[in-house]
Amino acid sequence: MLTRLGFIAALALGTASAALAQDATPKDGGKLVFTAAYGNSITSLDITATPHTQDEIVAKAINRSLYKWNPESGKPELDLAESFTKSDDGKTYTYKLREATFHNGDKLDADDVVWSYNRLADPKKALPGAEQMLQIAGVAEFQAGKADHISGVKKIDDRTVEITVVNLADPGWNLMSNYAPIYSKDYPEDQLASKPNGLGPFKLANYVPGSKVELAKFDGYYEKGKPHLDKLDIMLMGEASARDVAFRNGEIDANILGPVQYDAYNQDPALKDHILEVAEVYTRNIGFNPKVKAFQDKRVRQAINYAINKDVIVTKLLKNKAYPAVSWLPISSPAFDKNAKPYAYDPEKAKALLKEAGFETGLKFSVTATSNESWGVPIVEAIIPMLAKVGVEVTTDPVESSVLSDKILSDNFETFIWSNSSGPDPLKYLNCFYSKTSQTACNYVKFSNADFDKLIEQAGNETDPAKQSDLLKQANNLLQEEAPVWFFNYNKAVMAYQPWVHGLKANAMELAIQDYEDIWIDDKAPASRK
């Protein structure tokens, strides 16, 4: 299995490399017609007001943050800051800002950073992006109304900002977020939702709510020679079948694929050579609620992991558009343990564990699930007969997506099946199983284990990256042993692209979010793109 995982991961990287290998001589000009595949509408062009991927796809073209995610290295790197120094205690970072210009001509300065972060964390504004500020010292006091600003963000001079954090974790993991952009303090706040003013490579040209966002090259973008494209149209297309027709017809340049299309595209000689794949940082799982007595017993949770043949589900139902999960952290995580083995399909062992735990018969539970084809009711229907073989009776509790989260946050479930973020920062996402993390934050299964807590605390205080990674691997392996969830799969995101498109990256955080400034089109592009 691990050999296979390694092979698949290498294949994913290989595909990405192949795409990048063609990018030796980028050409300037032309238009890319990209798609935002997660719905037919944008919530807001002010990314701080929304937590949705659909909006992030657009925001990445318009805004910039202090750090950015590097899909190739798998780490955050400086973006609006050109350098930093770190204090001896490892908690105060002093950033030197680069020279950059907003779309309206304002110049970036330290006040913009201070204003943007204070605005994000402002409790009165209740912005979802506030999540990214929680590591900064003074944010808790600000949000609790005990301070009128964040004490941990200070302007030193026009080009220098000092940020103090509350732990030793690299703040880049949070400050690289597209949900934490730097805005101009002088720009009218009430216009951000409709007329955004960012520091990104593209500026807004036209927005048709519910249809498309048209962007134009921003000549004042700080990276010289970029972006390559003159225009970028992002079409809002939530319907997979329509995207398929439009892609095959050459009307769009990229298409996010579901399992069925993935299978079809792989078998089509005209399409199979232009497919980009990546193991995304999402872990699909069935969470066990410990308020159900049986789930308080580790043996029952392990038994369910042994009883389900996830390889068959991934192959037959998901058409291999997923990687069977080992534990919580995904393959692309720096703390993923390549030597760890996933739960094997072993119904006999499952039966023995259930018998040992006193649940040889009579264990019944429902799975709250949405209709999602990759982690919803179809998957539950597939596991029902598998669990029935070991004497476990499962029913489905079908709900829509906002009801699923509502039920989980209000502890109104026996089990749920969901797709949750599990990276890229291994510490942040393993912290979701830390006993002091609330259920409403992300400890949905109210996991509590003293050994796990100890490892997380040690990792949080460890400054040596290698040692920290080792501690996180141990925590991830312990999590697998404790099985608070059924570890199902890691998402394999797949994007088909037209042969004239270059510079797409296998972004493990979210394949649909691209570094648009690096994309270019060649001479094979149709006239409508020139």
Place this chain on the structure above:
Amino acid sequence: MLRFILRRTLQMIPTLLAVVVIIFVIFSVIPGSFISSLMAEGRNATNADVMAHLNAQFGLDKPLPVRLWDYLWNLGHFDLGISYRTREPVWNVIEPRLWPSVKLALAAMCFAAAVGIPLGFLAALKPGSVFDTGTMMVAVSGLSLPEFWFGLLLMYVFALELGLLPSFGYQAGSFRHIILPAIALGVSPMALLARTTRAGVLDVMNADFIRTARAKGLSEPRLVRSHVTRNVLVLILTTLGLQVGSLMGQAIVIEKLFSWPGIGSLLVDSVSARDIPVVQGTVIVIVLWFLVINMLVDIAYAAIDPRIKVS
């Protein structure tokens, strides 16, 4: 006439009020909330503090009767509230979607009328003929075709295979972009119009006054033009009015399929996000559209048939 319009306008108020109250109560009691919709992607997007502040900001922490009263009070002052999702005034969210929706509904209806009414007429003039049987088969098919499937079929044939039209999208002022969604949306009303027209024409053709007119030696073309058409128009107009009125709300699937930025897809997105103010605003617009269209149809009756008075 003015009194009629005023009376009908006043009659809309209790209808609208009932719709608003029902929607408000339903969305307040069904599972799921705007806050939980923020977490729907499983990305730990909000923390408890943000949730609490959001609830307070939108008044979601108040009891249902208080929220309902606040909403109705604001509505009475022509204030539809603030969208939970976009944090903009609801009208600002709805307004850009209005014209594309009206345009699509009218285009679909033009297609339906242009094809359905002549087909129904011609079929009725030759009852039992091959043309009549064929037309009615098309009509039955049109009524039973799933819109989504038919839309995809149109995309496949006219965009992918023939390369004649764009398969999706909206461009203000572009006629080519509206053709496929209008046909996909209009096929069902077209079929209904064809059947209704045929039935109406057959009914009139068998009436005594037509027999008398024929006996007097009136030519068939003149008979159809002067006597049949005028008498069947009220029926056609009624069908047209009901269809145009309901098309705006029915276009959800087609709007989603063709990435058409209409009211229907806004409604679906707002329901998923439990953005109650936008749901309410959208429903009010759809109900108003339906009521206004039907009022216009009533007014048109009088123009077509002098025996009918709007008063």
